[in-house]
């Protein structure tokens with residue numbers, strides 16, 4: 344669970360870095376053209392066609408699937424370990440919300456992923472030849488769609504708040520001199536990365 348989670352975290356860093364190049368796009372409404380997003384399109388084309396990257400795509404989907412399946416398995420194992428619930432359980436006093444509801448934030452991020460992958464990946468790969476930047480301009484022109492992203496990113500933030508440090512706890516690395524480092528890098532993942540993602544739909548909504 345920890346390894347697949349950290350693998351998915353590494354995907355988030357690459358995905359955000361590439362997508363931030365889309366912010367360079369400049370759209371001329373009158374001429375119906377755009378410019379400035381060449382880096383974004385070049386990387387996108389590279390990722391979609393390179394013979395080494397294509398198999399990695401399958402690895403990524405397998406990573407998501409494995410993470411979800413292991414999550415369900417651990418949840419069931421946990422319940423089986425204590426079939427009779429505690430008489431008094433003040434969960435809020437000894438655990439955080441994000442740790443108790445990791446399963447729920449995980450499911451909600453999963454729902455987001457199905458919609459998201461359908462909007463961009465499926466549409467560009469299997470239907471139509473539009474440049475990716477156009478798909479983004481179209482999708483993020485809808486305030487409802489952008490609001491959906493904002494809510495999903497809050498869930499992603501909660502999911503990573505627990506998940507990131509929990510992975511290092513599994514490896515026994517969230518102790519001693521490593522604890523501060525893990526917590527600091529954790530902030531990058533649960534706070535800065537979701538904020539970075541949130542900037543993109545908001546930019547397209549307000550700039551075009």
Ligand code: HEM
Nearest residue numbers: 358362387390391459460463464467475492540541543544
């Ligand atoms: C909110 C800002 C985001 C934007 C603008 C964005 C944009 C995109 C685009 C353009 C693609 C298609 C890439 C291609 O087919 O070449 C894509 C695919 C994908 N996105 Fe996102 N994404 C965002 C957030 C996220 C988040 C938060 C996750 C994960 C939790 C995610 C997971 C994926 C996955 C798994 C794919 C399919 C694999 C791939 O094509 O790389 N995305 N995204």
